[in-house]
Amino acid sequence: MFLDNIQSELITSSIVLVIFLIIRYVLKIFIKKIGQQSGINDARIGLISRYTTVTLFLIFILFIAYIFGAEFKDLAVIFSSVFAVIGIALFAIWSILSNITSGIIMFFSFPYKVGDKIKIHDKDAPIEAIIEDIRAFQLHLRQDNGDLVTYPNNLILQKAVTLVQKDAIEDFGDMH
Structure with a gap:
């Protein structure tokens, strides 16, 4: 019933x-x-x-x-x-939400991918590294000296980033 x-x-x-x-x-x-x-x-x-x-x-x-x-x-x-x-x-915990939102934005519009070498133009701590992983909250970047840097997603969207050309990397290696 x-x-x-x-x-x-x-x-x-x-x-x-x-x-x-x-x-x-x-x-x-x-x-x-x-x-x-x-x-x-x-x-x-x-x-x-x-x-x-x-x-x-x-x-x-x-x-x-x-x-x-x-x-x-x-x-x-x-x-x-x-x-x-x-x-x-x-x-x-707005920072966590900001990183999650940035992660979603990066999924649809981030021009770089795992394996790309990038340079982050930060006046206090510039970083040049290879993208190892892109996660929900941060990027994992591997520097030439082997150090692993975790970089928050919200900051990567706020900073100028340059893709280091592979030819430039190879030319640089030939010079040394």
């Missing part, structure tokens, strides 16, 4: 679930295709896929709540309260 009362909601929820699973599948393929075309490593592609899945899940929950009778004003109050609490809690 209870199931009879919510049968239409269950059918609608099932349809929405199938639609979201299809969207998730298509987005994962799209993200993987963009990542591979850009020469991005699989770990970074997986990270962006997880971000996308979490976002889709939250949207799915919103749809399901609406299907089962929650009104927009009720949902708005709940979400604004949740986001206010999250915003206050995360304000203290």
Whole structure:
């Protein structure tokens, strides 16, 4: 008897679930295709896929709540309260959020890839190194002397960066 009362909601929820699973599948393929075309490593592609899945899940929950009778004003109050609490809690760790956001931006528009030698023009601590890994929060850079430098994603987007040409590296090696 209870199931009879919510049968239409269950059918609608099932349809929405199938639609979201299809969207998730298509987005994962799209993200993987963009990542591979850009020469991005699989770990970074997986990270962006997880971000996308979490976002889709939250949207799915919103749809399901609406299907089962929650009104927009009720949902708005709940979400604004949740986001206010999250915003206050995360304000203290804005740097982490900044690095995650920068990691997402870098996934879609970073012109460098693993294996490229770059020069970061920082007046206090200039760095010239090879990109070993691009992670959610930082780049791993290997300097010529073997030192590993972790460089925050948010800073790499704020600094001027030059790609050191491979020919210039080889010419430089011939000179020594």
